[in-house]
Every structure is written in structure tokens, then in C-alpha cells.
Amino acid sequence: MNGLLADHNVEGHVTRIIDVLISAGYVDVWKKLALTVDSCRSWGISDSTDDRTLWNLCQSRGYSLITANRNHEDENSLEAAIRDGTPADLPAFTLADADRILNDSDYALASGISLIEYLFDLERSPESVLGTGRLYLPSKTK
Amino acid sequence: MDHPLIHDRGRGPELIGTRITIYNLVPYFLKPVWTEAGIAEANCITVEQVAAMRAYFLAHYADVMAQHEKIEERFRKGMAEQARPEFQARFWWNRERLDHFRDWLNERRLLGDNGDEGMKSLLAEFQVWYESRSSVGVA
Secondary structure, three states: OOEEEEOHHHHHHHHHHHHHHHHOOOHHHHHHHOOEEEEOHHHOOOOOOOHHHHHHHHHHHOEEEEEOOOOOOOOOOHHHHHHOOOOOOOOEEEEOOHHHHHHOHHHHHHHHHHHHHHHHHHHHOHHHOOOOOEEEEOOOOO | OOOOOEEOOOOOOEEOOOOOEHHHHHHHHOOOOOOHHHHHHHHOOOHHHHHHHHHHHHHOHHHHHHHHHHHHHHHHHHHHHHHOHHHHOOOOOOHHHHHHHHHHHHHHHHOOOOOOOOHHHHHHHHHHHHHHHHHOOOO
């Protein structure tokens, strides 16, 4: 995998997760992943790009999308794009409670830990993660 | 829909020029701690856009909340599916192993080992260390 793409409205949330991970002593762990974290703007794509286009771009570039995607299901929704995908597709990491990440450090850390766990599993045994579609962060809530 | 800031292209009421639907903002609207300015900053939009969405939310409260509950239910189901032991069994990494990996990396760095080998061999080396440690009953 080449990196993570932060959806337009969760760029600050992703920054917060990384900051909390670093504060909690996971700086070397995060650095080992050597991932770039990009934004839609850095890719030069419109903030209004539909889910399917964004999903396809991520797959073709070897990126996982981080999103708080909440919308109706239609033919171009993320759900539909994932359903039409392949077992080799990278997952879409979905922030289950995006606003809580900004107000609750423990929750932000739990989300970051889950993200790192999935990314290391992707390195160790790609088949365990590829094709799983949406993976919610955090994976376990207390 | 005839609104200068909001349209619906099939994803639900959405801010024009963005991917942000009303359902992205409902969780913020439901928590009194969030001000208009805070919501705007958190979502990379303007205060005017937040105000337009809040007005839409108040004017269509029942419809928006009904769809919001459907989305919440979809998330709950997805998370419950993901929490099943059968699904979790796909993965090797967990919090306990990650914390050991963090400490293992720190020790290596203190010993002057920069860990310049590739990720796969680094993870394989850690796994051997971790499992040998577990096999001799180290807590």
C-alpha cells in the first residue's frame, strides 16, 4: 500500500489521530509504516468527487480511503462501489464517530491503534485485510 | 431542491461543491458542545454552510433523523460484524502485540539498531521474538 487518502471533511480528524498516536509513544511505530497521508486537494481532485470515483482512484493508486462517509445509498455510493469491487481491493477506513475523535483523546487513540493494527496486518498477511471493504475505526469500543 | 448552498445528487442533502451531506453534520448538531465555528473548522467548510445545513436540519428534522438512524444502524451492524470472533481471527495484530512492538522498537533504537531492513523482515523478526517470549511464559 502506498498511503492513506483523508476524505475532505476528515483531514483534521486524521491529523488528530496521528498527533495522539505520537503523544502516546507510537512515533517509531507510525514511522515504520512509512505511509504518506494525502488529501483530495493534493491529488488535484474536486472536493465534490463522487464516492465511486474516489474509491476507484484510491484502488488504482494503492491508497486506502479514510472517511466518515454518511449518505444515502445510490449507484455511486461507497457501499455500491465496495460491492462492485474485488477481493484485492484495499479497505476504506471509516471513522465510526468522527466528531468524538476531536473531543476524546482516548477514543482518538483507540481509533489510531486500530488503524495501525490493520495496516500491520496488511503488511504481514495482505489477504487478511484486502477485500474486507469498510473497516470501522476504532474496531473495538469500550 | 432549490437552494443556493444545498443540492441533492442522490447522496442526500449535500453542500454544493463538497462531499458533505447533512448526515455528516447531524452528529455535530446533536451535541450542544459544538458551535457553528467549531463545526465549520472540523469539516473544512464555512460558518455560512454550517448555518444553512442547520436550518435545513431544523426544517426537515423528522426526515433527516429517520435517515440518520438508518445510517447509524448500518454502522452498528458493520461494527458488530467486525467484532465477531470469526472476523477478528483474520488478524494477528492487537493492542498487546502493538505495545510490545513499540517497546521492542525503542529498545532496538537505544541499542543503535536503526531497523533499516524492509518492513516484512522487521515484522517477521518481531513475530519470532514475540512468540519465543510467549513460549517461555514471559508475562
